[in-house]
Amino acid sequence: MASIKDVAAAAGVSVATVSRVLNDHPSVSDDARTRVLAAVETLGYRPNAVARSLRTDQTRTLGLVISDVLNPYFTELARSVEEEARALGYSVIIGNADERPDLQDHHVRTLLDRRIDGLLVSPAEGGSPLMLEAARAGTPMVFVDRWIPGLDVPVVRADGRAAIRDLVAHLHRLGHRRLAIIAGPAATTTGSERVEAFREALAEYGAPLPDAYIGQGDFQAESGRRVTEGFLDLPEPPEAVFATDNLMALGALDAIRARGLQVPRDMALAAFDDIPWFVHTDPPITAIAQPTGELGRAAVRALVDRIEGRPPQSVTLPARLVARRSCGEGRANDNRDDNQTPVQRSTS
Amino acid sequence: MASIKDVAAAAGVSVATVSRVLNDHPSVSDDARTRVLAAVETLGYRPNAVARSLRTDQTRTLGLVISDVLNPYFTELARSVEEEARALGYSVIIGNADERPDLQDHHVRTLLDRRIDGLLVSPAEGGSPLMLEAARAGTPMVFVDRWIPGLDVPVVRADGRAAIRDLVAHLHRLGHRRLAIIAGPAATTTGSERVEAFREALAEYGAPLPDAYIGQGDFQAESGRRVTEGFLDLPEPPEAVFATDNLMALGALDAIRARGLQVPRDMALAAFDDIPWFVHTDPPITAIAQPTGELGRAAVRALVDRIEGRPPQSVTLPARLVARRSCGEGRANDNRDDNQTPVQRSTS
DNA sequence: GGAGTCCGTGGAATCGATTACACGCTGTCG
DNA sequence: CGACAGCGTGTAATCGATTCCACGGACTCC
Numbered sequence: 001m002a003s004i005k006d007v008a009a010a011a012g013v014s015v016a017t018v019s020r021v022l023n024d025h026p027s028v029s030d031d032a033r034t035r036v037l038a039a040v041e042t043l044g045y046r047p048n049a050v051a052r053s054l055r056t057d058q059t060r061t062l063g064l065v066i067s068d069v070l071n072p073y074f075t076e077l078a079r080s081v082e083e084e085a086r087a088l089g090y091s092v093i094i095g096n097a098d099e100r101p102d103l104q105d106h107h108v109r110t111l112l113d114r115r116i117d118g119l120l121v122s123p124a125e126g127g128s129p130l131m132l133e134a135a136r137a138g139t140p141m142v143f144v145d146r147w148i149p150g151l152d153v154p155v156v157r158a159d160g161r162a163a164i165r166d167l168v169a170h171l172h173r174l175g176h177r178r179l180a181i182i183a184g185p186a187a188t189t190t191g192s193e194r195v196e197a198f199r200e201a202l203a204e205y206g207a208p209l210p211d212a213y214i215g216q217g218d219f220q221a222e223s224g225r226r227v228t229e230g231f232l233d234l235p236e237p238p239e240a241v242f243a244t245d246n247l248m249a250l251g252a253l254d255a256i257r258a259r260g261l262q263v264p265r266d267m268a269l270a271a272f273d274d275i276p277w278f279v280h281t282d283p284p285i286t287a288i289a290q291p292t293g294e295l296g297r298a299a300v301r302a303l304v305d306r307i308e309g310r311p312p313q314s315v316t317l318p319a320r321l322v323a324r325r326s327c328g329e330g331r332a333n334d335n336r337d338d339n340q341t342p343v344q345r346s347t348s
Numbered sequence: 349m350a351s352i353k354d355v356a357a358a359a360g361v362s363v364a365t366v367s368r369v370l371n372d373h374p375s376v377s378d379d380a381r382t383r384v385l386a387a388v389e390t391l392g393y394r395p396n397a398v399a400r401s402l403r404t405d406q407t408r409t410l411g412l413v414i415s416d417v418l419n420p421y422f423t424e425l426a427r428s429v430e431e432e433a434r435a436l437g438y439s440v441i442i443g444n445a446d447e448r449p450d451l452q453d454h455h456v457r458t459l460l461d462r463r464i465d466g467l468l469v470s471p472a473e474g475g476s477p478l479m480l481e482a483a484r485a486g487t488p489m490v491f492v493d494r495w496i497p498g499l500d501v502p503v504v505r506a507d508g509r510a511a512i513r514d515l516v517a518h519l520h521r522l523g524h525r526r527l528a529i530i531a532g533p534a535a536t537t538t539g540s541e542r543v544e545a546f547r548e549a550l551a552e553y554g555a556p557l558p559d560a561y562i563g564q565g566d567f568q569a570e571s572g573r574r575v576t577e578g579f580l581d582l583p584e585p586p587e588a589v590f591a592t593d594n595l596m597a598l599g600a601l602d603a604i605r606a607r608g609l610q611v612p613r614d615m616a617l618a619a620f621d622d623i624p625w626f627v628h629t630d631p632p633i634t635a636i637a638q639p640t641g642e643l644g645r646a647a648v649r650a651l652v653d654r655i656e657g658r659p660p661q662s663v664t665l666p667a668r669l670v671a672r673r674s675c676g677e678g679r680a681n682d683n684r685d686d687n688q689t690p691v692q693r694s695t696s
Numbered sequence: 697g698g699a700g701t702c703c704g705t706g707g708a709a710t711c712g713a714t715t716a717c718a719c720g721c722t723g724t725c726g
Numbered sequence: 727c728g729a730c731a732g733c734g735t736g737t738a739a740t741c742g743a744t745t746c747c748a749c750g751g752a753c754t755c756c
Contacts, residue, residue: 044481046457046460046461047461048402048461048463049458049461049462049463050398050401050402050407050462050463051402053398054396054398054399054402059398069423069426069427070420070423070424070427072418072420075417075418075423076418078417079417079418079444082444086454091441091458091462093439093441094442096427096430106434109394110397110439112394113394113395113396113397114397114398114439115396115397115398133392221624250624250625250628253628254628276569276598277598277625277628277629280598280601280602280625280629280630281625281628281629281630282628282629282630282631283630
């Protein structure tokens with residue numbers, strides 16, 4: 001592959017001049033410029049990003065470490081991150097941690113080794129030592145969705161508190177009194193926060209949240225199934241289950257059906273994170289929708305601000321309830337909305 | 349960030365010795381080795397992958413250019429690719445082309461600029477000039493899922509021919525005679541092949557495939573909706589629709605429901621590509637399942653073989669029919685299988 | 697007409713690693 | 727006892743870019 005030297009030789013100028021043309025530095029004569037451009041063309045020359053990065057100490061690359069690519073929420077997040085990054089002239093390398101701290105560590109390490117300009121992280125299980133160290137060492141970093149308290153790192157996330165209150169109101173209005181929750185790992189902020197908000201909302205209705213109605217999941221479908229089976233085995237099973245992510249909701253749906261029971265007749269179901277497929281499940285699932293795309297874009301903007309020396313800002317955006325049929329038939333003034341994306345239009 | 353020079357200074361040796369220790373070259377004294385290792389430890393030194401890549405002319409990175417990350421099929425593919433690559437000591441950079449040739453070009457270009465060791469591509473729309481050029485220039489490359497004929501590039505893909513024949517048999521057995529298809533872009537191999545196989549399978553039953561029953565889609569949900577609406581507007585609408593990817597199937601489902609019609613009573617529906625959610629839709633959708641994970645792993649192995657100088661092999665794996673309820677109730681000897689992954693167990 | 701300015705250009709240092717080559721030392725063998 | 731092999735190490739070249747500095751020539755201005 002042709003290097004800058006070959007171009008210089010072909011154009012009859014020095015490498016310095018070629019470099020100047022490539023980075024359109026002002027002081028190059030038109031003559032030299034056209035000759036260099038011609039040489040670039042005929043040689044099919046493309047600058048070596050590796051060499052450039054070594055010299056300039058910047059890679060124009062962002063690292064994104066997420067907990068689970070197979071989760072449609074994170075897939076969408078990753079997509080919006082890449083889009084915004086591209087618009088700002090950056091590439092993105094995605095590391096999928098699969099909710100495993102060791103894998104998260106692996107990806108943080110390789111990304112750091114590659115000298116990415118900044119790191120976008122949705123930490124699994126309270127984060128890894130490496131990540132904390134990198135944050136403290138001053139690596140530009142932004143947390144997205146989940147975060148780690150006590151670190152001076154901007155956080156871009158959705159606040160589900162109000163939407164969870166709406167959900168509890170919705171469930172209450174539909175006559176459900178015994179409400180249970182499938183929690184995520186307590187070590188993740190989203191894991192604990194959603195339970196907290198749920199508990200507080202219940203308190204507003206004078207309802208307790210007994211320990212038996214708090215199932216411990218890990219954001220994966222299988223745990224949703226397991227926890228829900230536990231609920232169903234209770235002497236007095238809950239009337240409604242709130243799964244704190246979409247995969248666990250799927251597991252819950254499985255578990256309920258496996259007993260020959262029906263949603264919402266035998267048990268109501270709601271989920272945190274809305275995804276296109278929820279419109280098409282049987283029944284369509286009531287969910288709390290995050291502004292995922294906006295979250296991804298805001299996170300990138302914050303990180304790039306930080307990288308380029310501007311003060312980065314934490315961002316919190318509201319989530320909102322999207323009522324469908326999985327909790328029972330809502331009244332007319334329920335916030336019924338299935339028209340969010342083309343895929344979702346016209347159904348349920 | 350500490351460099352190899354700092355380590356050398358701290359350990360009281362030359363950079364060459366440090367490098368030798370790091371790459372565990374045999375001829376280093378134990379004394380030097382321990383001193384270097386100690387210095388590495390206290391400085392928290394990590395080698396700069398950028399510098400190393402420049403010198404060694406290899407990045408131990410694979411590029412993966414796929415057509416649409418939001419499509420669960422490709423998400424799963426990407427995940428298995430990353431897994432296998434990691435096992436072989438490589439990283440993966442994913443480029444999402446969103447079915448747009450210009451974006452595909454953009455990603456191929458940046459990946460090439462970064463001097464990735466090899467490229468895994470699922471070409472959108474017949475591929476870009478850049479890609480063809482790279483292939484001809486000898487960039488290690490492997491096609492996965494889709495490919496471009498006439499290029500000396502190994503292909504790793506699933507053969508859906510037999511499964512499509514099974515599907516047609518299944519539909520025929522259930523009494524459906526007027527069968528339509530939603531095709532993908534003709535410029536993609538998967539787009540044209542699936543139509544071809546469908547046509548041939550129909551021919552075995554003496555059935556034609558009239559042009560009116562071939563809808564032109566683009567592998568996105570919206571096109572599935574549009575095409576299906578066209579089918580429904582026909583004086584004699586088809587009795588069954590076969591969508592050649594999962595997103596178009598979703599669009600079709602939408603379109604059918606929007607008219608107040610039911611699947612499979614009013615129209616049967618089947619899809620190419622099986623995904624976990626198909627078990628949970630209303631009704632569960634009959635689909636042709638590709639061995640996605642195996643495809644991704646085989647593609648990485650082929651590419652790494654090519655990179656490391658071993659002869660790479662093209663691989664073709666069979667797809668298979670997974671009958672569910674969207675085409676009508678099958679007989680007992682139908683190949684009913686909902687037990688592929690934990691998420692899918694026990695339902696439909 | 698001499699001093700100073702500006703412009704285009706090239707030489708060379710530099711980024712952080714790898715690695716060919718040379719060198720000094722020790723030990724072996726004829 | 728001299729030659730030679732082998733080992734551990736350091737010096738320096740190298741990868742492909744960017745960029746500081748200096749230089750020569752043209753031009754302006756007093």
